[in-house]
Amino acid sequence: MITPKDNDTFVRRFRKKMSKKDLKFNSRTIHGGQHPDKAYGAVMPPIYQTSTYAQTTPGGHQGFEYSRSANPTRTALENSLASIENGTYGLAFASGLAAIDAVIKLLNPGDEVVSTNDLYGGSYRLFKQIFEKYGIVFHFIGMQSIAAIEEKVNDRTKLIWVETPTNPMMNVIDIKAASALAKKHDLLLALDNTFATPYLQRPLDLGADIVMHSATKYLGGHSDLVVGALVVKDKDLADKLYFIQNASGAVCGPMDSFLTLRGIKTLHVRMQRHCENGKAIAEYLAKHPKIEKVYWPGFETHPNHNVAKAQMDDFGGMISFVPNGSSYDDAIKIVEKLEVFTLAESLGGVESLAGHPASMTHASIPKEEREKSGVVDALIRLSVGIEDVDDLIADLEQAIG
Missing domain, CATH: 3.90.1150.10 (Aspartate Aminotransferase, domain 1)
Structure with a gap:
């Protein structure tokens, strides 16, 4: 019979083994950021269908207190997302648009965004019909030319929003060049990687600050869920996004987290x-x-x-x-x-x-x-x-x- 002490030792050893960063992509889709469940060693993270968690004293919990803030199943998904995108921090949302919403909430009235002109209609609607009325200005341009992007940059610009390949014209934007431009002007570069997925393209490695996915699509892969994702490397940026995620509450539930994680494995x-x-x-x-x-x-x-x-x-x-x-x-x-x-x-x-x-x-x-x-x-x-x-x-x- 496995005692709790034996189980803790097993999990610690497995975590140490899986902390290696030399796994190739095909292996990381299955193992990246994952470890057997601590309670019984379940290979797949259980669906923690709970809203709250028992505490021994106020603030005395085991890392989870309320499922809007964090849920073990969602955390497992977020760890996987970070791994497959070669990032450090992953965040899972109720939809791709909820993930985009969190990114734009990093901005303030008067800030400007340079965006791809050929982009998903829902992104355009969110930018134009929701955030413009709060004083954020969006410029939609063809981004195949980096010079065209720079023409729109001014002292109020704070973010470059890129899709590549674009939806639906399949235009290709140079991520490295866009990153160099963003760094030159001290801007954030966010990239919608939904079409390519990290199997084909890893924007963080090419200099992007934020990668966004409608995980509803290829990551889930079976047309049975709606989930969004963000992945970043910078801790300060991650902390700001985590705050927005928790404060706004547009998180995905444990069942959708489980299904997305299952989809990523294939x-x-x-x-x-x-x-x-x-x-x-x-x-x-x-x-x-x-x-x-x-x-x-x-x-x-x-x-x-x-x-x-x-x-x-x-x-x-x-x-x-x-x-x-x-x-x-x-x-x-x-x-x-x-x-x-x-x-x-x-x-x-x-x-x-x-x-x-x-x-x-x-x-x-x-x-x-x-x-x-x-x-x-x-x-x-x-x-x-x-x-x-x-x-x-x-x-x-x-x-x-």
Whole structure:
């Protein structure tokens, strides 16, 4: 029989063993920041479905006092997030937008943000319709040119907000160059790494201060949860974000934490198939006589392809394309005919999804602003899943006609 003392010794030894930082990425998705549960040695962190924790005296607890502030299951997820992004501190939120909300709350009225003009519609809505009325100013520009970013920087600028690859135009932004610019002007650089995931791209290693994920997507990977994440290296920055997380309360629950952690453990094998299938689909569409344009960073002709090749390990499973005719109706006819691809919001699940950004994910952006960045009415976005690629191609063939 294992005594509590024996169990404590086992856990201490395992923690020491797992504290090594030389594990490769595929191993860190499974073991990074993790250790067997202290009570019984459970390999997967238990779901601590509790709001509060017993104390022996006021303030006398075992590290947890109230689950908005911290929960053991969420802590396990946050440790994993920090590990896979090569960060030091991870924070898990109720959604990706809740994570972005926490970052913008670092700012004060009068501060300015330079942001990607081609970004997720929900991010744009949060910036424009929520935070602008509190006096924060946002500049939306194409960031493929670092010089264009610097033109918008002034003494009120405090943050550069980057997506790369962008949603949905798949534009690629040079993270190292953006980091150098941020450091030159003493700015924070925050990067939405949802499309690439740390399997393909590790922004903290390239100089970013904050990495954000809609963990709903690839990290969870099974379209069964809504979670957001932030990862940082700097302790002072982490402390500020932890304060906002606790004070604002937009944390994810223990069940979603558990499911996200489970999803992360297969991230590396799923991403490998997403990339393989994405490449095959992109090449198929590029050769199709009824397709006008295909946006995928793996093409040598894609803008900033060389940057993508340098900062990404592969090119992912997200693709956007425009059919011939370039009309709203042309796009709608195609997405409505798809059978293996599911017409739905979101991305990054094991199943392939198709979306129409103009009427779905980016509907909150005014048409004139959308079209400036290329998000035309005929644009279709694909999240290529891990099904048999021949079935996916056959489905596109019958839908495109």
